[in-house]
Amino acid sequence: MAQVTLRKVIKKYDEVLAVRGVDLDIADKEFIVLVGPSGCGKSTTLRMIAGLEEISGGDIAIGGDVVNDVPPKDRDIAMVFQNYALYPHMNVYENMSFGLKLKRTPRQEIERRVKQAAQILDITELLDRKPKQLSGGQRQRVAMGRAIVRDPKVFLFDEPLSNLDAKLRVQMRTEIKKVHQKVRTTTVYVTHDQVEAMTLADRVVVMNAGLIEQVGSPHDLYHSPNTKFVAGFIGSPAMNFIPCQVEQAAGALRLRLNDKLAMPVPASRTNRYSSVVGKPNLVLGLRPEHIMETRPHTESDQHDFEVPIEVVEPMGMETLVYFTINGTEVCGRINPNAGGVAGQPMKLRADLSNMHLIDDTTGKVL
Amino acid sequence: MADIAAPNATVLAAGSRSGLHKLMQRKSTIAFLMALPLILLIAILVAYPAGYAVYLAMLNKSMSKFVGFGTFEFILKRQAFWDVVYQSCLFAISAVIFKAIIGFVVAHFVHNIPAKGQRKWRGMLLVPWVIPPAMSTLAWLWLFDPSYSAFNWIFAHFGISAVPWLGEAGWARFAVILVNIWAGAPFFMIMYLAALKSVPEQLHEAAAIDGATWWQKIWYVNLPMMRNIIAITALFSLIVTFANFDIVRVLTNGGPLTATQIFATWAFKVGIESGDIPQGAAVSLFMAPILAIAAAFILRNISKRGSEV
Numbered sequence A: 001m002a003q004v005t006l007r008k009v010i011k012k013y014d015e016v017l018a019v020r021g022v023d024l025d026i027a028d029k030e031f032i033v034l035v036g037p038s039g040c041g042k043s044t045t046l047r048m049i050a051g052l053e054e055i056s057g058g059d060i061a062i063g064g065d066v067v068n069d070v071p072p073k074d075r076d077i078a079m080v081f082q083n084y085a086l087y088p089h090m091n092v093y094e095n096m097s098f099g100l101k102l103k104r105t106p107r108q109e110i111e112r113r114v115k116q117a118a119q120i121l122d123i124t125e126l127l128d129r130k131p132k133q134l135s136g137g138q139r140q141r142v143a144m145g146r147a148i149v150r151d152p153k154v155f156l157f158d159e160p161l162s163n164l165d166a167k168l169r170v171q172m173r174t175e176i177k178k179v180h181q182k183v184r185t186t187t188v189y190v191t192h193d194q195v196e197a198m199t200l201a202d203r204v205v206v207m208n209a210g211l212i213e214q215v216g217s218p219h220d221l222y223h224s225p226n227t228k229f230v231a232g233f234i235g236s237p238a239m240n241f242i243p244c245q246v247e248q249a250a251g252a253l254r255l256r257l258n259d260k261l262a263m264p265v266p267a268s269r270t271n272r273y274s275s276v277v278g279k280p281n282l283v284l285g286l287r288p289e290h291i292m293e294t295r296p297h298t299e300s301d302q303h304d305f306e307v308p309i310e311v312v313e314p315m316g317m318e319t320l321v322y323f324t325i326n327g328t329e330v331c332g333r334i335n336p337n338a339g340g341v342a343g344q345p346m347k348l349r350a351d352l353s354n355m356h357l358i359d360d361t362t363g364k365v366l
Numbered sequence B: 001m002a003d004i005a006a007p008n009a010t011v012l013a014a015g016s017r018s019g020l021h022k023l024m025q026r027k028s029t030i031a032f033l034m035a036l037p038l039i040l041l042i043a044i045l046v047a048y049p050a051g052y053a054v055y056l057a058m059l060n061k062s063m064s065k066f067v068g069f070g071t072f073e074f075i076l077k078r079q080a081f082w083d084v085v086y087q088s089c090l091f092a093i094s095a096v097i098f099k100a101i102i103g104f105v106v107a108h109f110v111h112n113i114p115a116k117g118q119r120k121w122r123g124m125l126l127v128p129w130v131i132p133p134a135m136s137t138l139a140w141l142w143l144f145d146p147s148y149s150a151f152n153w154i155f156a157h158f159g160i161s162a163v164p165w166l167g168e169a170g171w172a173r174f175a176v177i178l179v180n181i182w183a184g185a186p187f188f189m190i191m192y193l194a195a196l197k198s199v200p201e202q203l204h205e206a207a208a209i210d211g212a213t214w215w216q217k218i219w220y221v222n223l224p225m226m227r228n229i230i231a232i233t234a235l236f237s238l239i240v241t242f243a244n245f246d247i248v249r250v251l252t253n254g255g256p257l258t259a260t261q262i263f264a265t266w267a268f269k270v271g272i273e274s275g276d277i278p279q280g281a282a283v284s285l286f287m288a289p290i291l292a293i294a295a296a297f298i299l300r301n302i303s304k305r306g307s308e309v
Helices: A042-051 A094-101 A107-122 A136-149 A167-185 A194-200 A216-224 A228-233 A267-276 B002-025 B027-057 B070-076 B079-111 B115-130 B133-143 B150-157 B169-197 B200-210 B214-242 B246-250 B261-274 B276-286 B285-300 B302-306
Strands: A004-013 A015-027 A031-035 A056-062 A075-081 A154-157 A186-191 A205-207 A211-216 A240-251 A252-256 A262-264 A282-286 A289-291 A300-306 A311-314 A317-327 A328-334 A345-352 A356-359
Touching: A004 A042, A004 A345, A015 A056, A015 A211, A031 A042, A031 A194, A042 A056, A042 A154, A042 A186, A042 A205, A075 A136, A075 B200, A094 A107, A094 B027, A094 B200, A107 A136, A107 A167, A136 A167, A154 A252, A167 A194, A167 A300, A186 A194, A194 A216, A194 B261, A205 A216, A205 A228, A205 B214, A211 A216, A211 A228, A228 A240, A228 A282, A228 A356, A240 A356, A252 A267, A262 A300, A267 A356, A282 B115, A282 B246, A300 A317, A317 A345, B002 B027, B027 B276, B079 B115, B079 B169, B079 B214, B079 B261, B115 B169, B133 B150, B133 B246, B169 B246, B200 B214, B214 B285, B246 B261, B261 B276, B276 B285
Parallel strands: A031 A186, A031 A205, A075 A154, A154 A186, A289 A328
Antiparallel strands: A004 A015, A004 A056, A205 A211, A240 A252, A240 A282, A252 A262, A282 A356, A289 A345, A300 A345, A311 A317, A317 A328
16 A cells, blocks of 8 residues: 655657656545546556656655666556456466466465455456456456456556447446455556546546646536636536637626627626636636526526527437537537427527636636 | 150259359369469479489389388498487487577567667678578688688687587587577577567566566566467478588588488488489488477477467
8 A cells, every 4th residue: 555656757758758747646545547638648657657667857656665766566566458468378367376476475375365356356267267268358357356466555557448348348447446445555547538537536637748737536627627628628528618708797797608699707706707807718618517408497697598409419318409609519418308409499598607717828717 | 764864864964063063162172273373383393202202212222123111121220320310310409499599589689679770680680591501601611621710710819729620520510500500590580589579568568567577578478479489480490400401511511421411411422422312312201200200299289379369
């Protein structure tokens, strides 16, 4: 059990900076997910923690000891790879016990640990099989079993579910969460899938272009993103970004989206936004679930408007409607019974109590 | 009767015609026809000479009388034959073992050279294998020359007395094996390098995290993953080395006396130089059963192992 600390960690490939100074404190027993688009440096960061990549600058400490120059085998970590990396010539038992065998663990102890891990993962009856005889999900379990038997300080997962089909991915996601609840080892998990990140993590680290954009609980990232990147990356369907202006209107502020459409800014935010009145390059960020059908009862900060609907996507439990404001496509999430017909105008309601105002020049949420 | 039998005949004829048609449609028939040119080539270049050798081996010395297995029985009683068996096995087995070890080690070194410089090294290391052995062996002949040996000249600087490279049985055997290793190791190197490149990098990373040292990565990951290539390359090389002719012919011509005589050179000496073609053919035919045993031994389990990966 150990905490992991990254201080100004840099990775340079020739002249290209892949990771540009990452600072991160991972607490003992914490489940941290690094998430970001491909090429953002998340896998490189994980591989530097593992010791598979040398670091070009900064410090990495595991359990308080700086491990910059410690080879992977002496870092006491276990890693699950995207394509599982099981040894094809060994059966499941041999695959899982390989690390312990190299550490000269007594045979009874190896057997006890492998059996225990196999039980946790429900793969006891597969122990004699070769990896080739296993399905993708089973291989994934074996790869996790190989990590668990080692009882390492840190688990590292490098996009472990990317090779599975959608249904199995959801199943294994729950499985990983269950395993972590049983084993409680510090875990660093890399994925490009924000749903995986949100569902698994104690804290999510959103990375972009070699830097950390924001670190926070899934709830924090979803409801109070710091930047436009995080706001757009977390959540599906993605947050709507509508160009807008803030105007003064009789002691209050007003958001102007286009010539015809303007909405009052919630009173609680008047102070926060007063400095940007009249400024160009502002963007209203509003999640699809905060654009809904009109309802009889109106709460404060909700505003009704009418737009022609362009596309309707029924999802079953909800219906997505798409329309255009100010040249930008906007998505709303309505009750499937509320109607909504493509090509016809519809009355919708925007809930501005959950709005974000973004300065598009800096990308910061105001 | 006739007009009753006639329809039957047509049915039969139609049946056999459609049978032929079906036969031509079968996948195995098409596959056979497509392989036929190669089969004919092998028949002409391999099967016919082999069959002819068997025929020749069963004639008497003047090739005027059929003597069956008489020549074979005669050869089995000759001490010279058993010397050749011993020398051929010694030559082939020790050369293949060293070629395999050197090829394996060098392949690992080359594999770890950064991609940019690797082509250059690969090219240079292949040179001994690419030069026709008859030519490169001439260079070795000069290096081993009793009067002008470059090796002895270097040894002299260190106060070591001259080595009779090709003049003494033990040294001559050492010399032919050494030259064969020199010429053949690059083949092993390139085969093992290809096998090494097909071992997924992630397995090495997984092993590194599992706590394996560089040696344990080779022993537990590379070696098992390369097993099939190692076996097939060794077998292939064993056959070629066992049947080697040019290196021994140029370097020692079987000498001193018969100390380095192996199957191919002895068959040549007996059959062509001494003019006993049936006995030469019989000698060369003895290679087949020996190599068949070696092949069965090396290739056991190979199909089973192939399905694991």
